[in-house]
Amino acid sequence: MAATLSLAADEALDETAYRLDFRSDTITQPTQAMREAMRNAEVGDDVFGEDPSINALEARAAQIFGKEAALFVTSGTQGNLLALLSQTHPGEEVIAEASAHIANSEVGGAARLGGLTLRPVVGYAGGGAGAGKISPEQVVSTIRPANVHFARTALLAIENTHNNAGGTILTVDEMDRLAEAAHSHGLKVHLDGARIFNAAVGLGVEPMRLAQHADTLTFCLSKGLSAPVGSVLLGPEAVIDEARRYRKMIGGGMRQAGVLAAAGLIAVQTGVARLADDHRRARRLAEGLARVPGISIDLATVQSNIVRFDVAGMGLTSGGLADGLQEHGVRISGGPGTGVRMVAHRHIDEASVDLALEAMVSIAAKSRNS
Numbered sequence: 022m023a024a025t026l027s028l029a030a031d032e033a034l035d036e037t038a039y040r041l042d043f044r045s046d047t048i049t050q051p052t053q054a055m056r057e058a059m060r061n062a063e064v065g066d067d068v069f070g071e072d073p074s075i076n077a078l079e080a081r082a083a084q085i086f087g088k089e090a091a092l093f094v095t096s097g098t099q100g101n102l103l104a105l106l107s108q109t110h111p112g113e114e115v116i117a118e119a120s121a122h123i124a125n126s127e128v129g130g131a132a133r134l135g136g137l138t139l140r141p142v143v144g145y146a147g148g149g150a151g152a153g154k155i156s157p158e159q160v161v162s163t164i165r166p167a168n169v170h171f172a173r174t175a176l177l178a179i180e181n182t183h184n185n186a187g188g189t190i191l192t193v194d195e196m197d198r199l200a201e202a203a204h205s206h207g208l209k210v211h212l213d214g215a216r217i218f219n220a221a222v223g224l225g226v227e228p229m230r231l232a233q234h235a236d237t238l239t240f241c242l243s244k245g246l247s248a249p250v251g252s253v254l255l256g257p258e259a260v261i262d263e264a265r266r267y268r269k270m271i272g273g274g275m276r277q278a279g280v281l282a283a284a285g286l287i288a289v290q291t292g293v294a295r296l297a298d299d300h301r302r303a304r305r306l307a308e309g310l311a312r313v314p315g316i317s318i319d320l321a322t323v324q325s326n327i328v329r330f331d332v333a334g335m336g337l338t339s340g341g342l343a344d345g346l347q348e349h350g351v352r353i354s355g356g357p358g359t360g361v362r363m364v365a366h367r368h369i370d371e372a373s374v375d376l377a378l379e380a381m382v383s384i385a386a387k388s389r390n391s
């Protein structure tokens with residue numbers, strides 16, 4: 022009886038507490054099916070390779086992406102770091118788009134722990150569908166020629182969808198051409214596919230095809246897919262064996278972590294199909310925002326579940342807007358700048374979007390009158 026009551030309470034939490042929380046898709050609560058699977062998960066010592074739930078998740082992920090091997094990791098940051106450690110040597114260089122997660126939001130791990138220099142390349146700044154995209158020509162011209170002065174360029178990191186560019190999606194052709202540019206110069210290619218399922222759903226292509234020419238990739242279980250913890254790193258068996266050693270080195274050798282993988286398995290089985298809803302809601306939000314006085318938004322960048330816009334025209338910072346929205350129960354992340362990100366996820370429905378838009382309109386009216 023008590024268990025039934027607490028499950029009902031969880032369900033209520035799912036439905037209400039996060040339905041106006043647009044800060045990130047990382048805030049999604051595990052589903053009831055995940056909680057059940059976690060409770061019943063068969064587990065073993067994963068450092069011995071004996072956790073059946075982890076082994077099942079890794080096998081399934083490898084199958085989805087057509088890669089030889091997979092490794093369950095604690096986070097996308099850990100997966101990205103392990104991809105670098107396993108495919109480069111200290112002193113080498115890694116090319117990444119200037120605003121990429123790996124170059125900005127991973128605590129400088131590539132430099133601190135990998136001894137790597139990141140070579141940032143500024144992606145297309147003209148907005149629209151091309152926002153944040155680097156070209157194969159840019160990659161080729163950034164690769165260092167053999168010269169006694171230069172560090173060796175070892176790897177190209179590609180982010181798809183591109184979070185800081187508004188969730189823009191690199192197409193299959195764009196992915197193929199970037200990988201070809203890198204491979205033809207002897208570089209490895211790592212795909213930071215934290216939201217690769219959003220990209221695949223947005224394009225209507227198989228995730229396997231999108232990641233086909235990436236040597237390694239990571240994807241997050243804990244964002245739009247709603248699992249509580251974890252990411253998966255995929256690649257050739259030899260690279261994943263190496264990554265497994267480095268994961269142990271940095272303290273990521275987990276034991277009965279099958280309780281987490283069990284939720285991750287549900288995430289890949291059931292979480293992908295509903296991402297299209299998130300994209301539709303992000304679109305609805307973006308189109309509504311475009312009609313709010315003082316908000317400037319480039320609708321062509323809204324291709325997945327992320328909506329980026331600017332509130333300078335409202336005379337507000339994102340922090341000021343966040344404070345105003347808080348009074349309406351709507352949560353966004355705020356700071357000193359005027360750029361705002363809102364993210365659609367499993368707890369955001371159409372009514373949430375409409376409520377947030379009403380709040381925006383009322384804040385806009387107030388800021389015009391003051």
Ligand SMILES: *Cc1c(COP(=O)(O)O)cnc(C)c1O
Binds near residue numbers: 097122123215216252
């Ligand atoms: C979220 C995210 C990651 C990984 O983040 P963690 O919080 O470490 O799981 C990596 N790359 C991108 C583009 C992301 O959005």
